Amino acid sequence: xxxxxxxxxxxxxxxxxxxxxxxxxxxxxxxxxxxxxxxxxxxxxxxxxxxxxxxxxxxxxxxxxxxxxxxxxxxxxxxxxxxxxxxxxxxxxxxxxxxxxxxxxxxxxxxxxxxxxxxxxxxxxxxxxxxxxxxxxxxxxxxxxxxxxxxxxxxxxxxxxxxxxxxxxxxxxxxxxxxxxxxxxxxxxxxxxxxxxxxxxxxxxxxxxxxxxxxxxxxxxxxxxxxxxxxxxxxxxxxxxxxxxxxxxxxxxxxxxxxxxxxxxxxxxxxxxxxxxxxxxxxxxxxxxxxxxxxxxxxxxxxxxxxxxxxxxxxxxxxxxxxxxxxxxxxxxxxxxxxxxxxxxxxxxxxxxxxxxxxxxxxxxxxxxxxxxxxxxxxxxxxxxxxxxxxxxxxxxxxxxxxxxxxx
Amino acid sequence: xxxxxxxxxxxxxxxxxxxxxxxxxxxxxxxxxxxxxxxxxxxxxxxxxxxxxxxxxxxxxxxxxxxxxxxxxxxxxxxxxxxxxxxxxxxxxxxxxxxxxxxxxxxxxxxxxxxxxxxxxxxxxxxxxxxxxxxxxxxxxxxxxxxxxxxxxxxxxxxxxxxxxxxxxxxxxxxxxxxxxxxxxxxxxxxxxxxxxxxxxxxxxxxxxxxxxxxxxxxxxxxxxxxxxxxxxxxxxxxxxxxxxxxxxxxxxxxxxxxxxxxxxxxxxxxxxxxxxxxxxxxxxxxxxxxxxxxxxxxxxxxxxxxxxxxxxxxxxxxxxxxxxxxxxxxxxxxxxxxxxxxxxxxxxxxxxxxxxxxxxxxxxxxxxxxxxxxxxxxxxxxxxxxxxxxxxxxxxxxxxxxxxxxx
Numbered sequence: 146x147x148x149x150x151x152x153x154x155x156x157x158x159x160x161x162x163x164x165x166x167x168x169x170x171x172x173x174x175x176x177x178x179x180x181x182x183x184x185x186x187x188x189x190x191x192x193x194x195x196x197x198x199x200x201x202x203x204x205x206x207x208x209x210x211x212x213x214x215x216x217x218x219x220x221x222x223x224x225x226x227x228x229x230x231x232x233x234x235x236x237x238x239x240x241x242x243x244x245x246x247x248x249x250x251x252x253x254x255x256x257x258x259x260x261x262x263x264x265x266x267x268x269x270x271x272x273x274x275x276x277x278x279x280x281x282x283x284x285x286x287x288x289x290x291x292x293x294x295x296x297x298x299x300x301x302x303x304x305x306x307x308x309x310x311x312x313x314x315x316x317x318x319x320x321x322x323x324x325x326x327x328x329x330x331x332x333x334x335x336x337x338x339x340x341x342x343x344x345x346x347x348x349x350x351x352x353x354x355x356x357x358x359x360x361x362x363x364x365x366x367x368x369x370x371x372x373x374x375x376x377x378x379x380x381x382x383x384x385x386x387x388x389x390x391x392x393x394x395x396x397x398x399x400x401x402x403x404x405x406x407x408x409x410x411x412x413x414x415x416x417x418x419x420x421x422x423x424x425x426x427x428x429x430x431x432x433x434x435x436x437x438x439x440x441x442x443x444x445x446x447x448x449x450x451x452x453x454x455x456x457x458x459x460x461x462x463x464x465x466x467x468x469x470x471x472x473x474x475x476x477x478x479x480x481x482x483x484x485x486x487x488x489x490x491x492x493x494x495x496x497x498x499x500x501x502x503x504x505x506x507x508x509x510x511x512x513x514x515x516x517x518x519x520x521x522x523x524x525x526x527x528x529x530x531x532x533x534x535x536x537x538x539x540x541x542x543x544x545x546x547x548x549x550x551x552x553x
Numbered sequence: 554x555x556x557x558x559x560x561x562x563x564x565x566x567x568x569x570x571x572x573x574x575x576x577x578x579x580x581x582x583x584x585x586x587x588x589x590x591x592x593x594x595x596x597x598x599x600x601x602x603x604x605x606x607x608x609x610x611x612x613x614x615x616x617x618x619x620x621x622x623x624x625x626x627x628x629x630x631x632x633x634x635x636x637x638x639x640x641x642x643x644x645x646x647x648x649x650x651x652x653x654x655x656x657x658x659x660x661x662x663x664x665x666x667x668x669x670x671x672x673x674x675x676x677x678x679x680x681x682x683x684x685x686x687x688x689x690x691x692x693x694x695x696x697x698x699x700x701x702x703x704x705x706x707x708x709x710x711x712x713x714x715x716x717x718x719x720x721x722x723x724x725x726x727x728x729x730x731x732x733x734x735x736x737x738x739x740x741x742x743x744x745x746x747x748x749x750x751x752x753x754x755x756x757x758x759x760x761x762x763x764x765x766x767x768x769x770x771x772x773x774x775x776x777x778x779x780x781x782x783x784x785x786x787x788x789x790x791x792x793x794x795x796x797x798x799x800x801x802x803x804x805x806x807x808x809x810x811x812x813x814x815x816x817x818x819x820x821x822x823x824x825x826x827x828x829x830x831x832x833x834x835x836x837x838x839x840x841x842x843x844x845x846x847x848x849x850x851x852x853x854x855x856x857x858x859x860x861x862x863x864x865x866x867x868x869x870x871x872x873x874x875x876x877x878x879x880x881x882x883x884x885x886x887x888x889x890x891x892x893x894x895x896x897x898x899x900x901x902x903x904x905x906x907x908x909x910x911x912x913x914x915x916x917x918x919x920x921x922x923x924x925x926x927x928x929x930x931x932x933x934x935x936x937x938x939x940x941x942x943x944x945x946x947x948x949x950x951x952x953x954x955x956x957x958x959x960x961x
Contacts (some may be wrong), residue, residue, distance in 0.1 A: 164696055164839065168696070171698070172695075172696065175695050210628065266879050275837075275839065275840035275841070275843065276840075276843050277689035277692070277843065279693060280688075280689060281685035281688060281689045282860065284685070284688060284865065286577070287580075287860075287861045287864045287865070288572055288856075288857040288858070288860035288864065289861075289863045290579070316830050328582065402592075412827075412847060414825055414826070414827075414830075416825070417822055417824070417825035418822070419820075419822075422822075424844075429683075429857070431572065431683065431853040431854060431856070431857035432683035432684075432847060432853075432854045432857055432858075433683070433847065433848050433851075433854060434846075434847060434848075435683065435684050435845070435846065435847035436832075436844070436845070436846035436847060437689075437843070437844070437845060437846075438822060438842075438843065438844035438845075438846065439840060439842060439843035439844060440840065440842075441843065443841075445839040445840075446839060446840045446841060448695050448696075448839070449696040449697070449837070449839035450840075451842055452695075452696035453692065453695045453696045453697075456695045457628065457695070459694065464872075478931065527666050
């Protein structure tokens with residue numbers, strides 16, 4: 146018999162409890178031992194559940210019970226999850242979590258404690274919900290050097306952008322619909338400003354490249370500035386706009402990382418990722434691009450990934466899974482001046498000056514969309530270093546300029 | 554020091570040797586031990602390689618060397634690979650292979666020997682080359698019941714179909730181009746007749762559902778009968794034609810499995826899998842659809858997956874990875890009469906009779922493409938049981954009728 150505890154009985158925590166209890170036989174068959182939920186920590190009362198007797202409001206009961214070998218943290222947020230997880234690991238308990246905020250902020254430290262205590266700290270569900278990403282990345286790609294990780298890491302923003310692209314729905318309306326359908330929180334900031342995607346690219350980069358990348362090191366841009374005009378211009382360039390998180394290993398071993406709205410060519414596999422689906426593309430030196438795709442959120446997809454980690458912990462109670470990265474440092478993430486193509490949107494009350502200066506800045510460019518009626522232009526630049534492109538763009542006389550990156 | 558041997562120095566075998574030797578340090582770091590290639594079995598001479606001293610023509614040298622703990626089989630075909638692998642497992646050596654023909658034909662038996670001898674038999678590279686599929690399926694989806702596995706499992710046919718779809722290139726020409734580019738063998742039968750995809754869906758179904766599905770149990774249809782007209786009609790229905798392998802678990806626990814050209818809606822994620830890329834969609838009861846995508850073949854993608862399995866064996870020399878399925882039986886795979894939509898193409902010298910009888914068979918159907926010039930029609934049926942649809946189709950007076958399944 147292996148005893149487990151669940152911290153938090155919200156969406157994910159209750160899903161974990163339900164799967165562990167309802168699917169007890171199937172899971173026991175896989176583990177070849179019984180996994181029994183002994184405690185569920187929550188400050189609220191849940192009196193009407195078939196497993197109401199398992200609830201406790203006192204974390205110390207769980208911490209001090211030596212029978213509890215596996216703890217599933219499903220509270221979310223950094224505090225008090227960080228304190229609780231640290232104490233559990235230090236007490237020799239394996240911990241699994243779906244908490245991306247915690248892993249992105251404290252992963253290196255918690256992994257180091259887990260290593261020291263010879264227990265496991267697993268967090269497959271923290272990226273991509275029910276999509277297996279971290280485990281195949283760390284195991285199957287063992288023979289590869291990973292050179293880039295990128296993807297559509299947030300279902301809420303992908304749902305909103307999709308509504309804008311397919312249904313020509315303005316941003317505000319699409320956000321409202323996402324909220325009504327339960328795809329976006331009342332306070333949607335973490336999603337639409339890119340913070341959620343940022344945490345996930347941090348975890349992917351940390352695991353993929355072996356050193357912790359912290360959220361504050363990743364330049365993050367959300368989707369609030371995307372208009373239906375941008376969507377339409379992108380379509381003209383055979384592109385769709387997606388919020389893409391990317392982390393690239395540079396030749397000197399440093400990392401370039403960012404989250405930003407990006408024009409993705411319709412020929413790129415990521416352009417076909419619709420609605421609340423997520424997808425992570427891992428580029429290895431031997432495998433080329435490999436993509437993992439699925440629903441990135443939702444109670445049961447996420448809970449099932451947490452349960453898979455619990456099963457893995459139960460099967461490796463006395464050995465460690467190889468999931469580890471070192472702490473990072475302040476100059477690990479850099480902003481290199483790479484060759485790229487940019488999408489440029491510019492608007493001016495003085496349309497003639499706009500046309501004239503853009504023709505001077507990009508003299509050989511023949512793919513400019515000119516919209517005299519709206520007094521605006523849009524184009525894709527040819528490839529050049531980003532600094533050189535931005536210098537040219539700066540010379541365009543406009544009241545408003547919007548620049549987006551591209552992915553072909 | 555852990556000694557390994559490689560059976561066969563063809564495309565995959567030489568890739569495995571090169572990665573193990575050239576990336577020795579990186580791999581040793583991951584395993585926390587040295588993996589040293591001690592022997593390479595090949596009947597040919599390779600005198601000019603930096604590792605020419607490792608070659609042997611005598612399998613028994615490898616079999617009898619107790620220092621060799623891991624054997625990578627990269628010979629291909631069932632014989633003599635089957636005999637060699639069986640002997641290695643029986644001698645207590647772990648075996649990894651990319652040989653789908655072997656695993657599809659003999660997987661249950663070899664897994665049972667591996668279990669008995671407490672060694673590992675791993676074959677990640679046998680499906681999807683460098684794409685991690687089997688491992689995430691068996692591990693990350695541990696908390697799920699898998700209900701369906703399907704995908705684009707053969708890069709050669711996907712390349713050919715893609716050329717037909719995008720470049721309007723006739724089948725014969727596209728096949729020739731695939732051969733010229735090294736994507737198709739001189740004898741392309743195994744690819745274009747669907748046998749290769751069939752072996753892969755057998756392996757996926759066996760692992761996903763726990764009992765061996767044998768290739769001869771899977772109804773398999775190739776792509777040789779697809780014309781540019783079909784491609785064009787499919788486009789009219791917003792579909793692309795793909796060779797899809799599918800295995801579905803039915804309510805009674807039996808399996809439905811087939812490989813066949815299928816009209817895939819452009820809204821389905823599999824429609825965006827182009828060229829030599831493969832993709833496997835796994836449907837779990839908790840996760841919904843999860844997709845794994847990447848290059849399904851190629852020397853280094855495949856070899857890197859074999860090396861990842863070698864690393865896994867090295868890390869688990871004294872314990873078993875949970876990869877197992879039971880033997881199947883003759884009535885395990887059935888042909889249920891499911892509800893479906895079919896693509897129908899019919900041609901007749903008597904065009905008026907064709908139109909009249911098709912209108913009688915499908916009276917309410919308004920989406921029929923009528924091509925008087927070619928004396929043919931094409932349409933998608935509404936949803937009904939397959940038997941009922943086929944009965945109606947049989948009543949159409951035509952010289953030639955072609956029926957394809959669909960995926961929406």
